[in-house]
Amino acid sequence: MLGRSSLVGKPLALMLLAADATVTLCHSRSRNLPDLCRQADVIVAALGIPGFVKAEMVKQQAVVVDVGISRTPAGLRGDVDFEKVKTVAGAVTPVPGGVGPMTVAMLLWNTVRAAENLLMKGEKK
Numbered sequence: 001m002l003g004r005s006s007l008v009g010k011p012l013a014l015m016l017l018a019a020d021a022t023v024t025l026c027h028s029r030s031r032n033l034p035d036l037c038r039q040a041d042v043i044v045a046a047l048g049i050p051g052f053v054k055a056e057m058v059k060q061q062a063v064v065v066d067v068g069i070s071r072t073p074a075g076l077r078g079d080v081d082f083e084k085v086k087t088v089a090g091a092v093t094p095v096p097g098g099v100g101p102m103t104v105a106m107l108l109w110n111t112v113r114a115a116e117n118l119l120m121k122g123e124k125k
Helices: 009-018 033-038 099-124
Strands: 042-045 063-066 070-072 075-077
Touching: none
Parallel strands: 042 063
Antiparallel strands: 070 075
């Protein structure tokens, strides 16, 4: 997990741990970060630094999930150098168009669940 934010990094690391994954939580200033990344089967990048994850940081056939999105003069960019990483990774999510639509879908799904829970509580009274 690249990123230690309260919004993505820490919660996702905890969710992965709960699913019995072995998680290494890193940040942009972690020591030996390229070496740590090359050991990972899955890299989730949520740093907010455009193009931070380079191809040489990714193990052959690893899965790379780019959660970061930044507006740059060149347009929207993710934390992963997509064009170069896609030559090494087994799978990599694009930015834009990767995690973003899933995030919106899950927010809507959670909103509906919350509304249903409120309605159910009201019926029990």
